Amino acid sequence: MKSNKIKWLLITLWVVFICTMVGVPVFFNMIGNNSFGLFGELPGLESLENPEEETASQLFSADNVLLGKYFRENRTPVTYDELSRELTETLLVTEDLRFSEHSGIDLRALVRAVVGKLTFSFAGGGSTITMQLAENLYKTEQENKGKLHNVPGLGQIITKFKEWIIAVQLEKNYTKEEILAMYLNTVPFGSNAFGIKAAAKTFFNKEPKQITYHEAALLVGLVNAPTRYSPILNPETSMRKRNEVLYNLRKYNRIDQIAYDSLRAKEFDLQYKVDGHNEGLATYFRTVIRNFLMDWTTQHGYDLFEDGLKIYTTIDSRMQTYAEDAVRQHMDTLQSVFIKHLEGRNPWINEDFTEVENFIETTMQRTSYYKSLVKEYGKDADSVDILLNLKRPMKVFSWDGEIDTLMSAYDSLKYYKHFLQAGFMAMDPHSGHIKAWVGGIDHKYFQFDHVMQGKRQPGSTIKPFVYSAVIDNGYSPCYEVADAPITFSFPGQDPPTWTPSNAVGNPTGQMMTIRSALAQSVNTITAYWMKKLGPQTVVDYAHRIGIQSDLAAVPALCLGAGGEVSVYEMVGAYSTFVNQGVWTEPIFITRIEDENGRVLQDFVPQTREALSEETAYTMLYMLRGATEEPHGSGGGLSREIKANNQVGAKTGTTQNASDGWFMGVTKDLVAGGWVGGDDRSIHFRNWAMGQGARTAMPIWNNFMLKVYADPDLGIEKGPFPKPVNGLSVELDCSKHDRTQGIDSLGVDIEKVSEDDIF
Known part of the structure; x- marks a missing residue:
């Protein structure tokens, strides 16, 4: 009886082994070929060699200062040489300790992850950096799904197999350094920062090459959950995560105990500034020429917001700074003079200096907010008037800085119309x-x-x-x-x-x-x-x-x-x-x-004598x-x-x-x-x-x-x-x-008539 049980156990093990040895390669092959459309397409060789990712177009001044970017995702790629050693070490000890040893799949980490799930004891993830890069580049969880993806449980298995296949292919096409840089270029860090260059600038006003251990620990902590570990939205949670990453550096001997204790006690030291179209130099200039650039890119087959173009302008960043300072300094003073001069009166006046009647009401009717209310409720609806007079919290501009206040739409319009x-x-x-x-x-x-x-x-x-x-x-x-x-x-x-x-x-x-x-x-x-x-x-x-x-x-x-x-x-x-x-x-x-530095067009001004x-x-x-x-x-x-x-x-x-x-x-x-x-x-x-x-x-x-x-x-x-x-x-x-002068017109001023003029 006992021998029969052993016999059946051995047969079962052999069957499992044979099925695994035969079935897994077959399964891989079926996924790779998207057999019967069940699994969804995988990226082709050309796509693997030239992966597409949205890259912000950059606007440079004549003295080579970055004025701003045009983007849907604020991303500017960097090479491995542009990353600090502290940054790469921090990433590896946190996300993929054996990155240099595997070929895209870390079997030991994979077994650990499976056992952890089966025993309900999390012992670390099984995805390598290369597998995460595959997901970031090709959106394996969201795109190119086959018919089997809707089968509960099976879709996730297919996705993982896809990531394994793509990861192996990436390892064949790129060096480890290139994969590491590509990964950091594709990661969203929150705060409208996509990729490590934008993240380093947003949180620390630094280049990736300048990032230190405690800064790297914060950024690496953001990788998997940018909102949960945001130092702005959730500072306490972010601090715990940062210190957890610092502990990994100590655990794997990248830093000693003294350095760990010192770094753990540091504040974030943020220089936080979200990169946006209202920030930086020449904001009006950047907005106005955007229309020109959109026309140019449309005509030449490019996308301004994702093709990573480099636009070199005539603007001198130093003169631009001086001009902005000159306008700001004078207009601040002039505004004070203007308000004092009004003596409490409204500034909208007729030629006889009487106030323009119903100026705010008439002006409001030209606003997009008013038009949207009329479209929703009807021109004569009470709701339009109620909403226009409803006071709500808002920030408003002042020369002394933004003001938090309560204003209605009418209040706001009246307030802003006082500015020169x-x-x-x-x-x-x-x-x-x-x-x-x-x-x-x-x-x-x-x-x-x-x-x-x-x-x-x-x-x-x-x-x-x-x-x-x-x-x-x-x-x-x-x-x-x-x-x-x-x-x-x-x-x-x-x-x-x-x-x-x-x-x-x-x-x-x-x-x-x-x-x-x-x-x-x-x-x-x-x-x-x-x-x-x-x-x-x-x-x-x-x-x-x-x-x-x-x-x-x-x-x-x-x-x-x-x-x-x-x-x-x-x-x-x-x-x-x-x-x-x-x-x-x-x-x-x-x-x-x-994006590769190839000149697409030089611009020369028109002239005429x-x-x-x-x-x-x-x-x-x-x-x-x-x-x-x-x-x-x-x-x-x-x-x-x-x-x-x-x-x-x-x-x-x-x-x-x-x-x-x-x-x-x-x-x-x-x-x-x-x-x-x-x-x-x-x-x-x-x-x-x-x-x-x-x-x-x-x-x-x-x-x-x-x-x-x-x-x-x-x-x-x-x-x-x-x-x-x-x-x-x-x-x-x-x-x-x-009295010298030649009257080449032959007209005597005293005798000129309207017929001579028109």
Whole structure:
């Protein structure tokens, strides 16, 4: 009886052994071939040799600083050489101690895991780093499932067999170092960080090569449960996990007892900052050019958010920092002045300084939140009004930092409409390279860009285009014109005439040079030339010099009415004067590379000859009048900027002071800015406080002080280079016949009629 039992036991063991020896290889083969579609496809050889993973595209400055990324998953791959020894050792003692010894499957760990499950005593997992990499790369638990995956228990077994097969194949195709780096590149660490490079940056503001043991212990602890072990969401649990990982380092003699005790007592020492589109330098710039990049990638067959492109921009990170600082410092101060000036009144006002009725209610109806409520509940539903007035917790922007408060949608809109906005751009006038771009005061809370997207009336910054036509028609900067009223007639219209006044004071009747007239921004003399030249001539010159927006050929254009322009095109146009009369398209990208560094496209700006070299230089002399002539509008610039330097400038202010402008030109850099409310009805209650010299010029001044103080930028003071062939007109008015000028238009100003103008 006993012998029969032994006999049957031996037969059973042999059957199990034979079935195992035959069945397991057959099972492997069936999975590998996806027999009858039961198991799901495995990655092919090409996929194994070139595994796909989403990689963020990176945006670099001209001085090779990472400005930001475009991603769905914030991931930037690294090589094994870019990992610290402490990091790799910590990973191996925690996840795969015998990593260097196995070929993708660790049988000892596998048996240990099986026994642990059968005995309900967890003794460690059976998955190797290579098997985990297989799951991370090919999503074996989520994708390519066969018909048998829905069978309870069997699906998990098939998944493990798949991981074993893929792991062995990975080991054949890659070195151990490559597998280790690939694994760390594919792991999600939480906090929008995918891969070790993003994780090291997010939690410690370091590169992976700089990670130490106690930092590595925290990061490795995040590998299997990023939320549970998050030092931000669950600090106590995270600390226990970190110390558990540190114990592994001590257990396997990677560190000694003294080091272990010391590291275990350390705090996290986090420098936590989630990488996002509202963080870092040039946030407005990055957002605006994203549309350009999306168009480019679509046309060229790439995905901006996953193909790991490297985009090299013209932005200089140092100048960008100086520009952002200049905007922040001035706008913080100006906002305080603005609020004090309002004396508790709302800033949205009509031309007669009365408050605009129902401004907030009307503005609310243009918001996406209001439209979504109307779509859900109906336009006249009580629910819409209730929800718009419902107070709820929110964070709001302030110049002293974010404020936690309770506000309704109406409260929030009213609060934000009190803020003044700004746009500022600087560019190299010779290359067309944009060096700094600040589109607003805070991208997180105000995402509308005021450099390229926003367009406003330019005020008196339009005047240099008028005077370019004057100079081009043979007049000298020293030509004198009377500061006297000029009237335009509009028969049949109401009112039938228009007589522009000066911004400050009545016309004096005195003669002054046109250089002085531009320097002091005298409206009557600009109107004189508009009447003499005709509005269409001014429109044509503005477009030639670089303005791309539509402009109306009307007399009021000479003072900036009749068209809206952007900071982007104004800076480009003023650069024409510095670039010997050649307009150069402002550009923001120099080249795009693929993830392997292969150049996909180089970018070169468009150019065209807009003015003669002599006219361009003469206009620089005209613009210098703002800083050199008595009572020039740029006289308030710092002496430090003007000393041993030639600076051209022009201020601009619209009639109700809703727009303040300043344009400044030097031999190496042209920059300009705009300041105002998001709505034209939001402005100071008097022209003097809202003029460009007060609102916009300080930004340029502060920026240039920082630029000139940094010798590494190569932006130097000095004169504008004179034309190679010299000048045909004497620019020193003390030596010049102030009545000199050739009336090439053949029109007498006193006898001009509307028919001659239009």
